[in-house]
Amino acid sequence: MINESQPTVVLIGAGIAGISAAAALADHAQVTLIERETQPAYHATGRSAAIQSQAYGSPAVRALTRASDPFLSAPPDGFSEHPLLTPRGLISVARADQLDHLRAEYEENSDSALTWLDADEVESRLPLLRRGYAVAGFLNADAQDIDVHALVQGYLRQFRAAGGRLIRGAEVTEIRKTGDHWQLRAGDDILQADIVVNAAGAWADGLARIAGVNPIGLEPLRRSALTFRPPEGVDTAAMPMILDAEERFYVKPDAGMLLASPANESPSDPVDSQPEDIEIAEAMDRVLQALDLDVRRIESKWAGLRTFPPDRTPICGFDPDHAGFFWLAGQGGYGIQTAPAMAALAAHLIGGAPLPAPVRDLGPDPALLSPARFR
Numbered sequence: 210m211i212n213e214s215q216p217t218v219v220l221i222g223a224g225i226a227g228i229s230a231a232a233a234l235a236d237h238a239q240v241t242l243i244e245r246e247t248q249p250a251y252h253a254t255g256r257s258a259a260i261q262s263q264a265y266g267s268p269a270v271r272a273l274t275r276a277s278d279p280f281l282s283a284p285p286d287g288f289s290e291h292p293l294l295t296p297r298g299l300i301s302v303a304r305a306d307q308l309d310h311l312r313a314e315y316e317e318n319s320d321s322a323l324t325w326l327d328a329d330e331v332e333s334r335l336p337l338l339r340r341g342y343a344v345a346g347f348l349n350a351d352a353q354d355i356d357v358h359a360l361v362q363g364y365l366r367q368f369r370a371a372g373g374r375l376i377r378g379a380e381v382t383e384i385r386k387t388g389d390h391w392q393l394r395a396g397d398d399i400l401q402a403d404i405v406v407n408a409a410g411a412w413a414d415g416l417a418r419i420a421g422v423n424p425i426g427l428e429p430l431r432r433s434a435l436t437f438r439p440p441e442g443v444d445t446a447a448m449p450m451i452l453d454a455e456e457r458f459y460v461k462p463d464a465g466m467l468l469a470s471p472a473n474e475s476p477s478d479p480v481d482s483q484p485e486d487i488e489i490a491e492a493m494d495r496v497l498q499a500l501d502l503d504v505r506r507i508e509s510k511w512a513g514l515r516t517f518p519p520d521r522t523p524i525c526g527f528d529p530d531h532a533g534f535f536w537l538a539g540q541g542g543y544g545i546q547t548a549p550a551m552a553a554l555a556a557h558l559i560g561g562a563p564l565p566a567p568v569r570d571l572g573p574d575p576a577l578l579s580p581a582r583f584r
């Protein structure tokens with residue numbers, strides 16, 4: 210399946226960004242995907258809350274989410290045995306002192322299908338909520354759970370079937386431009402490429418520095434999460450996700466458990482992120498103020514890095530100062546739900562792949578995603 214006339218592309222980082230772009234590119238280039246860990250999707254991608262919300266993020270993020278929805282709703286034949294999306298619903302709730310925040314958020318999201326709920330309506334939809342806690346809320350009925358594992362595995366299968374090569378357990382430590390080509394050292398391998406794609410998540414600025422490319426100013430922010438058992442006899446499977454009006458916590462069902470997060474954004478170095486005890490305690494405290502629960506034990510806890518560019522809009526494009534160096538980074542808190550559109554755009558810009566109609570018609574102006582906006 211090797212086609213010598215196609216460009217050679219090395220993508221660095223097998224999180225959702227690198228995996229999805231590698232799959233989208235594999236028919237249009239000779240693609241190698243390199244991952245430092247032995248397991249793909251080990252970092253941010255494997256630690257997300259797995260929600261798709263079209264009422265989240267900057268206008269460009271929302272456009273990417275809308276443009277990704279057709280792929281997630283109806284992936285190509287054979288991509289996954291399971292649906293990638295299942296209905297969840299999301300209710301933002303406000304105490305009396307948060308009502309202004311709730312109203313502002315509701316108005317800001319007027320392009321999404323939201324339903325305003327009074328206190329009684331909130332309580333009837335959320336039986337676990339403490340009576341009298343919320344004075345109002347709004348429902349985003351379109352919010353869905355994403356099967357991240359199935360999405361990752363589907364892309365990896367697609368990538369391999371198209372002849373793509375995945376190298377795991379190999380950290381890229383050197384990137385050098387020699388003539389028109391890039392030369393990379395990844396573990397014991399030396400690779401040549403026409404194009405290097407920086408999909409290194411929280412490490413993307415560091416990787417750029419290794420290549421002699423100016424960093425963007427990406428900020429990795431830790432977000433922690435935990436799970437606990439729902440009350441005995443209460444079936445939470447169909448419960449909507451609950452989001453605090455000021456995003457100070459959220460709770461959602463997750464494989465028979467309840468997943469909670471203090472929705473923290475704690476500055477971090479790019480590391481194998483771990484939750485701080487105080488963040489887990491804060492999550493429990495905020496959740497127990499809102500929900501009438503008796504939590505005996507935390508079943509699991511983790512943290513991941515949500516990595517943001519200064520304007521909180523992801524980066525997808527060639528570096529204007531370094532030919533052949535492509536940025537696919539800064540996906541922040543939206544990297545799963547925006548992956549299909551970001552991948553399609555990357556494959557279009559790098560390998561000339563045709564843009565799928567939803568990305569062309571619903572996606573943002575590619576200039577909004579270009580790294581040139583920071584130069």
Ligand SMILES: Cc1cc2nc3c(=O)[nH]c(=O)nc-3n(C[C@H](O)[C@H](O)[C@H](O)COP(=O)(O)OP(=O)(O)OC[C@H]3O[C@@H](n4cnc5c(N)ncnc54)[C@H](O)[C@@H]3O)c2cc1C
Nearest residue numbers: 222224225226245253254258260381410513543544545546
């Ligand atoms: C708690 C939490 C909740 C979230 N909830 C949601 C959600 O509900 N919906 C949503 O859409 N998004 C959510 N996100 C955000 C989403 O998880 C991220 O945007 C996305 O996973 C980023 O993917 P990535 O591929 O850029 O990064 P990563 O998954 O971190 O992948 C980057 C990879 O690059 C590799 N790498 C780095 N440097 C090198 C090197 N030198 N050589 C080789 N490999 C290298 C790393 O090992 C890593 O595997 C959440 C994130 C967190 C932490």
